[in-house]
Each structure stands twice: as structure tokens, then as C-alpha cells.
Amino acid sequence: MAYESGALDATLAAAAGEDRALIAELRSAFIDSAQKQVELLKRARCDGNWHVAAMRLKGLAASFHASNLYDLAEEALVAAPGEPTVVRKIESALAEFGPSIDT
Template identity: 65%
Template sequence: MAYEAGALEATLAAAAGGDPALFAELRASYLESVARQIDLLSRARCDGNWNLAAMRLKGLAASFHSAELLALAERALEGAPGEPSVIRRLQAYLAEFSAA
């Protein structure tokens, strides 16, 4: 799944109200939050921790209108703790978003 600019960028732009510094700050905050949850997923060894991190990702996706992240969070919720394919896809999403 590749990162596509769209609703997420529009949400950040609307929240920033045309202020480029605020836009950059919101974008960085989003990146940091997603990275933190991916890290927690990668270290989760039980269903509870895995599900909590996946639900937090789902919440971020909903808050920022990111369909891509929402789909990945749902895959995580369907998977087992430590599922490497889910973590790799999330890391790829984050890398692509960071580079965009």
C-alpha cells in the first residue's frame, strides 16, 4: 500500500489554517505518533498490547482522515501480535509519508 496525498494532507492544511509552520508542526506530530505506535506494535508480545497499539493507529487514522493508515490498522487488528508483514507495511507507509 503506497502513501497517497489527499484527505490527510487536506486535513492538516485545514487545521493549520494556512500557517506553514503550524502545518509542519502538525505533520511532524502525526509522524511521531504513528512511529510510536508502530514501535509499540513491533515490541508487542501479547494480544492486549498489540490491540491497544493497533486501536491507537486506527484512532490516528480517523482523526487525520487517513484511509491508508486505517486499512493498515485494521490489518493489524486482524493479525497476531508481532505479525511481521503488518509491521513492514506500516513502516513502509511511514517512510513514504516522511519522504512526501
């Protein structure tokens, strides 16, 4: 979704101005952090671990104005731990932001 990436880009530009290297670094940090939370969601086997990973993902999405990712993190909060459809939706939404620059 171009809008999601556009909202992220606008947020990064607001934070970093014209510093393209800093924008790239912040974008990479966002994607890496989100991917780590998705991995934690995948490994969560109890409500507590699932909830913590979903809340972290929700906070990260809110901080970077990634509304679709935010909504999916909300969906994860009400889903059962390890719910594969929610995880796939989150992975798909995250893929729209592109790969991490470090990978």
C-alpha cells in the same frame, strides 16, 4: 502514495489554514505519533498490547484521514501479535508521508 500525503496535507490545511509552521508541526506530530505506535506494535508480545497499539494507530489514522494507514491498522487488529508482514506494510505506508520534521 501521493494521495495519502495529499489527504493528510488537506486535513492539516483545514486545521491550520495558511499557517505553514503549524502545518509542519502538526505533520511532524502525526508522523511521530504513528511511529511510536509502530514501535509498540513491534514490541508487543501479547494480544492486549498489540490490540492497544493497533487501535491507537487506527484512531490516529482516522483523525488525519489517512485511509491506507487506517486499513493497515485494521489488518493489524486481526493479525497475531508481532506479525512482521503487517508491521512492514505499516512502516512502508508511514514512510510515504515522509520523515518527521523533528528527525
